Amino acid sequence: MSDTTASGRRSRRQAQAVDVEETQPVENVAGEISPYELPGPARRTNVRKARRGYYAPKLPGAPSTTRQATVLNTALIGPSTGTQGVANGRDVLSHNLVTHDPVTAYNSVPRLISSPNTVVVGGVGGGKSSFVKTVCVIRPLVIRYRRAVIFDKKNRGGEGEYAELVREWGQGEPIRFTQDGSGSRLNLLDPLIVSQIGDAGTYRLLHAIIRIARDGAQLDVWDEKAARAALSKTLATFDAGRIATLGDILPWLGRVDAGDDDMSPASRDRLHQAGLGIRFTLEGLLDEYGGLLDGETSKGVDLTGKLTSFDISQLPAEGPSSNVIRAIGNQWMLGRLRSDPGWQTTCINEEGWDMVEGPAAHLLKSNQKLSRGLGLNNVFVFHKGTDIPKDSPGQTVISEAQSIYVFRQDRKDDADWAVRTFGFDPSTAEVLQTLQPGHFVFKYGSVPETHVQHVRSDIEVTLTDTDEGMRGDARKVQ
Numbered sequence: 001m002s003d004t005t006a007s008g009r010r011s012r013r014q015a016q017a018v019d020v021e022e023t024q025p026v027e028n029v030a031g032e033i034s035p036y037e038l039p040g041p042a043r044r045t046n047v048r049k050a051r052r053g054y055y056a057p058k059l060p061g062a063p064s065t066t067r068q069a070t071v072l073n074t075a076l077i078g079p080s081t082g083t084q085g086v087a088n089g090r091d092v093l094s095h096n097l098v099t100h101d102p103v104t105a106y107n108s109v110p111r112l113i114s115s116p117n118t119v120v121v122g123g124v125g126g127g128k129s130s131f132v133k134t135v136c137v138i139r140p141l142v143i144r145y146r147r148a149v150i151f152d153k154k155n156r157g158g159e160g161e162y163a164e165l166v167r168e169w170g171q172g173e174p175i176r177f178t179q180d181g182s183g184s185r186l187n188l189l190d191p192l193i194v195s196q197i198g199d200a201g202t203y204r205l206l207h208a209i210i211r212i213a214r215d216g217a218q219l220d221v222w223d224e225k226a227a228r229a230a231l232s233k234t235l236a237t238f239d240a241g242r243i244a245t246l247g248d249i250l251p252w253l254g255r256v257d258a259g260d261d262d263m264s265p266a267s268r269d270r271l272h273q274a275g276l277g278i279r280f281t282l283e284g285l286l287d288e289y290g291g292l293l294d295g296e297t298s299k300g301v302d303l304t305g306k307l308t309s310f311d312i313s314q315l316p317a318e319g320p321s322s323n324v325i326r327a328i329g330n331q332w333m334l335g336r337l338r339s340d341p342g343w344q345t346t347c348i349n350e351e352g353w354d355m356v357e358g359p360a361a362h363l364l365k366s367n368q369k370l371s372r373g374l375g376l377n378n379v380f381v382f383h384k385g386t387d388i389p390k391d392s393p394g395q396t397v398i399s400e401a402q403s404i405y406v407f408r409q410d411r412k413d414d415a416d417w418a419v420r421t422f423g424f425d426p427s428t429a430e431v432l433q434t435l436q437p438g439h440f441v442f443k444y445g446s447v448p449e450t451h452v453q454h455v456r457s458d459i460e461v462t463l464t465d466t467d468e469g470m471r472g473d474a475r476k477v478q
């Protein structure tokens, strides 16, 4: 029975008034305009025209690009990713959740991507570190048998930028490396390294270290012969009741093997000189960074719990030390992973330019298969790719990665490089140059790229908003 009394009508009016007041415009509530709340265009109401099939909107449509238009066709466009993996953010056009996790995608049946490696590239202040800290480090930690290892190169107040995160979510402190020897040490001839990658692998590592110490210069065949001979002699004959270390190779460098006596005196002399040259290079390295490299690996160097950081932020920005530690650390990790079968390890290479551009790229490339077998996936974070030579091992490592996140690239050259390298649509070059902090272009496997906004929780914001970022002077840092 309906209430027709005056008081009944009044109270209904009041109730309606209250309702109206409570409905806030969506842009006030959500800080943006949702397409679902806007009134649609007026439709033809003329019955006769409607009978003849004129159902089109009366207003002319707004011009739009094919890309913008596809999103309106919900029958054609689905979410750009499935729902498995880790939340990355939301698709800027459709507002769909974008989830992706390289390990999940790589291990799903059938495989969604052919490599678990990830590339994160973009200018300073674009939001790369915030993204990696949340999407690649914190969020996957809740998944069983997952862990992250970080080579943390960026100094923030006297320690690496991940130190806080490690204290909060890991077990213990970052493993610190310092030039004065007060920190930890890594031994190039650590049994974990030699037993995992073998003599040949250890030689590749030594080769990379010599090149890094020589500022990237190539070794010639004489250098290579001298270095290989000295290393195999050390590994075969060392018996001093302790583990061999980098310093133990030095006495063998410059000696010419009796087995090489079919060489002319001039050739023997050349080989002798090549050996001495390498000895001088390694001596120089040990003189300067003895505390880091000379001796057995420190006891504290281990993978603890789900989060470990190799803090290389206090090593001098100039000079080879941080790259040497990164190269040896990477190989050490391969050896260490064997004792934890079933674990999936994400290795974050922040400021990982040298890993893809320098001599270490050779190592990475040659260890790809081994890494996969041991459940290791790498995340390379760097600013731009225009300097990476074509056909270099670094270029191969990048183009093999199947999870691509490109943050703002201010310069057209850099944006064009990304478009070329990752096979983006040409129109994406312009998008890349105007991305806001926290926005990126995402591509996995051969699925076309999407513009995504990274969304962080409140806790994540406090953990990732770097001071320099908030002061707006991020560009000066690094």
Ligand SMILES: Nc1ncnc2c1ncn2[C@@H]1O[C@H](COP(=O)(O)OP(=O)(O)O)[C@@H](O)[C@H]1O
Residues within 6 Å of the ligand: 122, 123, 124, 125, 126, 127, 128, 129, 130, 131, 407, 437, 438, 439, 453, 454, 455, 456, 464, 465, 466, 467, 468, 469, 470, 474
């Ligand atoms: N998802 C995001 N949304 C909004 N702002 C962000 C987001 N991610 C990062 N930022 C802002 O950008 C600043 C720089 O981020 P950062 O991750 O340090 O960039 P990068 O590592 O690329 O230099 C942060 O301090 C923060 O203020």
Ligand SMILES: [Mg+2]
Residues within 6 Å of the ligand: 128, 129, 130, 154
């Ligand atoms: Mg950063």
